[in-house]
Amino acid sequence: DAKTTQPPSMDCAEGRAANLPCNHSTISGNEYVYWYRQIHSQGPQYIIHGLKNNETNEMASLIITEDRKSSTLILPHATLRDTAVYYCIVRVGLAGANNLFFGTGTRLTVIP
Amino acid sequence: GAVVSQHPSRVICKSGTSVKIECRSLDFQATTMFWYRQFPKQSLMLMATSNEGSKATYEQGVEKDKFLINHASLTLSTLTVTSAHPEDSSFYICSASGGGLFNEQFFGPGTRLTVL
Numbered sequence: 001d002a003k004t005t006q007p008p009s010m011d012c013a014e015g016r017a018a019n020l021p022c023n024h025s026t027i028s029g030n031e032y033v034y035w036y037r038q039i040h041s042q043g044p045q046y047i048i049h050g051l052k053n054n055e056t057n058e059m060a061s062l063i064i065t066e067d068r069k070s071s072t073l074i075l076p077h078a079t080l081r082d083t084a085v086y087y088c089i090v091r092v093g094l095a096g097a098n099n100l101f102f103g104t105g106t107r108l109t110v111i112p
Numbered sequence: 113g114a115v116v117s118q119h120p121s122r123v124i125c126k127s128g129t130s131v132k133i134e135c136r137s138l139d140f141q142a143t144t145m146f147w148y149r150q151f152p153k154q155s156l157m158l159m160a161t162s163n164e165g166s167k168a169t170y171e172q173g174v175e176k177d178k179f180l181i182n183h184a185s186l187t188l189s190t191l192t193v194t195s196a197h198p199e200d201s202s203f204y205i206c207s208a209s210g211g212g213l214f215n216e217q218f219f220g221p222g223t224r225l226t227v228l
Binding site for chain 2 (some may be wrong): 018022041042043044045046087100101102103104105
């Protein structure tokens, strides 16, 4: 699976949008971009995933560049409960290849 | 949504004893379960992958005789840390996958093991 790079930490004011970048310049054509987050001392929580189109769900939006070499996770109105480590993972999405490699992630701190 | 539970959530044991951690998929059948370990301030590291009814596949550097994994049913996998030592103290997390197009993994809440 392709390697990803993320900034180690970011701060965001409560109520503002949090934009978390991820570089995945070696992503292959059949690899999806996944985002998970881990709140302190809990298991990871799935947020969103996409292949090449932008995606939105009730938690976040995922913007993938046209060349697919980078993406941005957007939390539109960050709350204190969004403070967590966010992991960007690329992997082949289809059945049979489902290992997840967790890099170091970005520690997002939402500030009151 | 898919729910995965772990039991116990926290365990303290003496050095040399064995500890069993259970991972259950509560509302779906998990064809594959994964076990991760996370040391303080570090990321999750995959320890092993298990498919129901077959032997687990361990990642390089993980001792299969020390970390016994049993995936006897489609809703239950167990990890037994045998002869635990203080260096085995860690946060153990399981995840379960029920197949499907994207083979999504759903994670349990984790088990904090402290070996004295």
